[in-house]
Amino acid sequence: MTIETERLILRPFREGDGSDVFEYLHEPEVNCFACMKLDSPDDAEKEVRERSGETEYYFAIVLKASGKVIGEIDAYPEAGEPHADDDAPKDTFSPCWMLNREYHGRGYAFEAAHAFFDYLFREKGARRIYAYVEDHNAASRRLCEKLGMRLEGVFREFVSFVDDAGGDPVYENTCQYAILKKEWLACDGVSEQIRRITRFERIFDRIKLALSEFDAAADRLEKLKPDVELLSAYYSGDDWKRDFADDEAGRLPNDLKRGVLSEDGIYDLLEEYGELTGK
Numbered sequence: 440m441t442i443e444t445e446r447l448i449l450r451p452f453r454e455g456d457g458s459d460v461f462e463y464l465h466e467p468e469v470n471c472f473a474c475m476k477l478d479s480p481d482d483a484e485k486e487v488r489e490r491s492g493e494t495e496y497y498f499a500i501v502l503k504a505s506g507k508v509i510g511e512i513d514a515y516p517e518a519g520e521p522h523a524d525d526d527a528p529k530d531t532f533s534p535c536w537m538l539n540r541e542y543h544g545r546g547y548a549f550e551a552a553h554a555f556f557d558y559l560f561r562e563k564g565a566r567r568i569y570a571y572v573e574d575h576n577a578a579s580r581r582l583c584e585k586l587g588m589r590l591e592g593v594f595r596e597f598v599s600f601v602d603d604a605g606g607d608p609v610y611e612n613t614c615q616y617a618i619l620k621k622e623w624l625a626c627d628g629v630s631e632q633i634r635r636i637t638r639f640e641r642i643f644d645r646i647k648l649a650l651s652e653f654d655a656a657a658d659r660l661e662k663l664k665p666d667v668e669l670l671s672a673y674y675s676g677d678d679w680k681r682d683f684a685d686d687e688a689g690r691l692p693n694d695l696k697r698g699v700l701s702e703d704g705i706y707d708l709l710e711e712y713g714e715l716t717g718k
Contacts, residue, residue: 440494444554445638447547449498449512452491456499457484459508463539469576472537473600495563500538500551509547510538512555519567530566532559536579546637548582556586560620569617580614585633587626588616660716667712674705 442449452460461483467476477483490497497513516529534555538548559565572579574593583590592615599608673679679700685691686700698704 442498442554442558443503444550446503447550447554448501448503449551449554449558450501451494451497452487452499452508452511454484454488454491456487456508457481459539460487460499460511462541463510463537467537468540469537469573469579471535471571471573471600498555500536500547509542510536510551512536512551514555514559514568516563516565528566530564532563532565532568534559534568534570536582543578546641548578549585549633549637552582552586556618556623560623565620567617567619568623569615572614572616574612574614580616583614583616586618587622588618589622591615591617657715660712663712664716667709670699670705671709673699674709 440451457480461477461480464472464475464477464483464486467473477486493513496515498511499508500510500512501508512534514532514534517531517533518527518529519531520527534552536548536552536555538551556568559568568588569591570579570583570588572583574580594613594615596610597613599610601609603609682691683700683702686697691697
């Protein structure tokens with residue numbers, strides 16, 4: 440099973456993913472993933488092999504452009520009530536997601552989580568999806584809200600994942616967010632709007648960056664005007680003709696850099712400068 444988005448592929452883990460997984464699991468950024476810490480690339484490859492058999496609920500988050508694994512997302516069906524009978528419907532999911540910190544702030548987490556939620560609701564029979572987030576994890580809390588999830592409550596000193604320097608457990612406040620299938624379907628138009636705006640915001644930023652780089656380059660070109668005038672005068676004068684003839688006759692040192700004596704090279708350079716600057 441694979442899920443595709445504009446920039447990502449969500450797919451099962453496979454052999455060879457270990458080095459990418461090790462990048463973000465050798466030092467998990469959030470305490471709740473401390474137990475998943477990997478000590479070596481070999482451990483990462485072993486972990487990947489163990490995960491590779493899961494094809495429905497545990498996915499690598501992969502960049503379409505490069506094939507690099509930049510994170511993971513998973514959730515398994517569970518009964519909606521803690522003390523439900525064994526035959527109770529397993530229509531509730533609690534996703535976990537993790538992203539390589541080098542890829543934060545680019546919208547990848549939302550893109551992956553949105554696709555995964557939609558998959559759970561539409562294809563895996565999810566009725567309710569909920570998520571636990573530490574109250575200090577502002578990025579994940581914003582992500583939950585962006586996905587349309589409700590804050591259902593805050594559990595004070597709910598769970599401990601690590602110990603302090605004295606060996607005592609550090610208890611964390613945990614927020615619970617959730618969304619129902621009917622809520623997801625009702626707000627899908629809003630989610631589509633968010634995806635659309637997010638997509639065009641990325642395009643906007645790329646163009647804005649390119650224009651700023653172009654403006655900076657234009658400034659540099661303008662400052663080079665005196666040098667260009669000198670080069671143009673050299674090319675059109677007797678000195679260049681004499682230097683070119685000596686080069687053709689083999690009278691110049693072999694190790695002398697002489698790109699300026701390439702007739703096509705200097706002509707094309709001056710032409711391009713003129714086209715870019717209007718001069």
